[in-house]
Amino acid sequence: MTTLTNSCYLGFDFSTQQLKVVAIDGNLQVIHQNNVQFDSDLPAFRTQGGVHVHGDGLTVTSPVHMWVKALDLILEKMKNAGFDFSCVKAISGSGQQHGSVYWKNGTRTSLQLLDPDRDLHSLLQDSFAVLDSPVWMDSSTVKQCQYLESAVGGAQQLADITGSRAYERFTSSQIAKIHQLQPNKYNETERISLVSSFAASLFLGDYAAIDYSDGSGMNLMDIFTKQWSLPCLKATAPMLAAKLCDPTPSTALLGSISSYFVKRFGFPEHCKVVAFTGDNPGSLAGMRLQEGDIAVSLGTSDTVFLWITEPRPAVEGHIFCNPVDCSSYMALICYKNGSLTRERIRNECSGGSWESFSSALWSTPMGNNGSIGIYFDVVEIIPPAIGIYRFDQHDKRVDAFTREVEIRALVEGQFLAKRVHAQKLGYRIIPGTKVLATGGASSNKAILQVLSDVFNAPVYTIDVANSACLGSAFRAMHALVAGKGVSFTDTVRGAAAAQLAVRPNPSAEEVYGPLLKRYAGLEARVLMTTTQ
Ligand code: XUL
Numbered sequence: 001m002t003t004l005t006n007s008c009y010l011g012f013d014f015s016t017q018q019l020k021v022v023a024i025d026g027n028l029q030v031i032h033q034n035n036v037q038f039d040s041d042l043p044a045f046r047t048q049g050g051v052h053v054h055g056d057g058l059t060v061t062s063p064v065h066m067w068v069k070a071l072d073l074i075l076e077k078m079k080n081a082g083f084d085f086s087c088v089k090a091i092s093g094s095g096q097q098h099g100s101v102y103w104k105n106g107t108r109t110s111l112q113l114l115d116p117d118r119d120l121h122s123l124l125q126d127s128f129a130v131l132d133s134p135v136w137m138d139s140s141t142v143k144q145c146q147y148l149e150s151a152v153g154g155a156q157q158l159a160d161i162t163g164s165r166a167y168e169r170f171t172s173s174q175i176a177k178i179h180q181l182q183p184n185k186y187n188e189t190e191r192i193s194l195v196s197s198f199a200a201s202l203f204l205g206d207y208a209a210i211d212y213s214d215g216s217g218m219n220l221m222d223i224f225t226k227q228w229s230l231p232c233l234k235a236t237a238p239m240l241a242a243k244l245c246d247p248t249p250s251t252a253l254l255g256s257i258s259s260y261f262v263k264r265f266g267f268p269e270h271c272k273v274v275a276f277t278g279d280n281p282g283s284l285a286g287m288r289l290q291e292g293d294i295a296v297s298l299g300t301s302d303t304v305f306l307w308i309t310e311p312r313p314a315v316e317g318h319i320f321c322n323p324v325d326c327s328s329y330m331a332l333i334c335y336k337n338g339s340l341t342r343e344r345i346r347n348e349c350s351g352g353s354w355e356s357f358s359s360a361l362w363s364t365p366m367g368n369n370g371s372i373g374i375y376f377d378v379v380e381i382i383p384p385a386i387g388i389y390r391f392d393q394h395d396k397r398v399d400a401f402t403r404e405v406e407i408r409a410l411v412e413g414q415f416l417a418k419r420v421h422a423q424k425l426g427y428r429i430i431p432g433t434k435v436l437a438t439g440g441a442s443s444n445k446a447i448l449q450v451l452s453d454v455f456n457a458p459v460y461t462i463d464v465a466n467s468a469c470l471g472s473a474f475r476a477m478h479a480l481v482a483g484k485g486v487s488f489t490d491t492v493r494g495a496a497a498a499q500l501a502v503r504p505n506p507s508a509e510e511v512y513g514p515l516l517k518r519y520a521g522l523e524a525r526v527l528m529t530t531t532q
Pocket residue numbers: 015016095096097098136169217278279280
């Protein structure tokens with residue numbers, strides 16, 4: 001095997017709370033990691049968790065200068081740690097999705113002429129029309145969302161074009177709000193970037209295009225033609241196409257790194273900048289998800305990522321263009337009632353012990369003898385409903401279950417929901433499908449067994465602490481060979497494999513096939529009860 005240790009690839013992740021970087025060598029081994037924590041490393045910006053929550057409780061922004069300064073700092077930290085920039089062949093990165101950056105008229109020229117004797121933060125002092133960038137945690141744009149949906153004919157119509165119905169955090173409504181409330185700032189803007197393409201622009205020394213995958217999180221791009229949708233542009237703000245410029249494939253080589261980084265840090269002149277993307281697409285790459293696979297992250301909120309080829313956009317969940325294969329898609333579904341609900345039921349039904357919680361799962365049969373539970377302690381995203389609902393095998397509502405049945409009903413209900421919603425978005429279990437489990441609860445085998453049975457697929461566990469960064473480093477490496485027809489999967493074949501945790505019981509599909517249909521019907525009933 002050839003050892004390519006003198007080549008390396010960098011992946012950056014501009015996430016909500018920190019900027020991270022991972023360097024891998026030509027053998028896909030991590031050789032360097034570093035990070036800058038916004039709150040503690042850059043206290044002058046006075047963020048909490050990397051953001052400012054405004055007085056209305058709905059508006060959430062981050063100072064754009066903080067992100068620039070974080071890049072100065074992380075590169076200094078790497079230099080001080082002796083990192084050899086001269087071996088970097090390509091860099092890519094990811095950013096928190098949906099957030100937007102507003103470059104001031106005339107800045108393109110300054111970006112092209114950065115003086116290597118000064119830091120980026122001082123060079124770009126006067127480069128942004130909007131200093132507080134709206135981020136994904138913002139939920140202040142209900143009105144703009146309603147307008148956008150009605151302008152294109154409704155929520156489903158918008159999803160059919162852009163992959164998602166209107167969401168407050170998505171970039172269209174954020175841009176519309178800036179245009180409506182701060183028209184001068186909108187007019188002073190020559191280019192609007194996502195956090196990802198903003199970061200790529202810094203490395204490129206020029207405006208970087210928005211990639212298809214992160215561009216799918218804007219409610220502005222037609223995910224099938226991969227062009228900005230005219231009705232969506234029109235419903236958002238005037239002259240928008242000129243401020244966005246055309247989107248680009250996520251595997252695109254944008255160009256060589258700016259001479260600023262060559263002179264200041266010693267990057268090679270031919271080091272390539274590969275399109276940056278969103279953090280969730282970046283994680284899909286980092287987890288090396290393949291067609292038919294599903295990744296389930298079991299954390300404070302549960303998240304499901306899917307690789308799909310025939311997407312069916314719905315008013316629930318999101319369809320994004322796939323970041324590693326331009327002809328495919330990825331779906332993303334987020335659930336609010338994740339770990340906290342599992343912990344509540346553990347406290348109430350098994351005295352706070354995960355061990356007894358697991359014993360209850362092992363001692364109850366697959367399918368729970370027909371009992372189904374839906375547990376929404378807080379208003380769920382999909383479906384938008386709240387409350388606790390228990391049903392017996394005849395779909396009759398009951399007040400209580402025994403403790404063991406309650407525990408199984410919770411875990412089965414959570415996974416049935418995930419499979420039902422994934423299938424609605426076009427997901428199909430195919431031979432060889434894997435479930436990749438991550439997050440806190442992925443260390444619990446009894447929970448994983450239920451996951452495996454409900455999906456009738458083996459479950460693998462994977463450590464994804466840095467998945468978005470790692471995915472970006474993988475993408476940087478792949479982009480150099482993508483033009484020769486090499487697939488992403490082939491590029492990363494040698495990376496550390498996921499661990500097989502459990503296999504499904506042979507009779508799982510027989511049990512859960514009918515339960516999936518019942519669950520979908522009961523969930524629809526619950527939604528009607530909540531919205532009546
Ligand atoms: C996805 C989303 C978040 C951010 C977090 O739609 O809003 O996951 O990407 O960084």
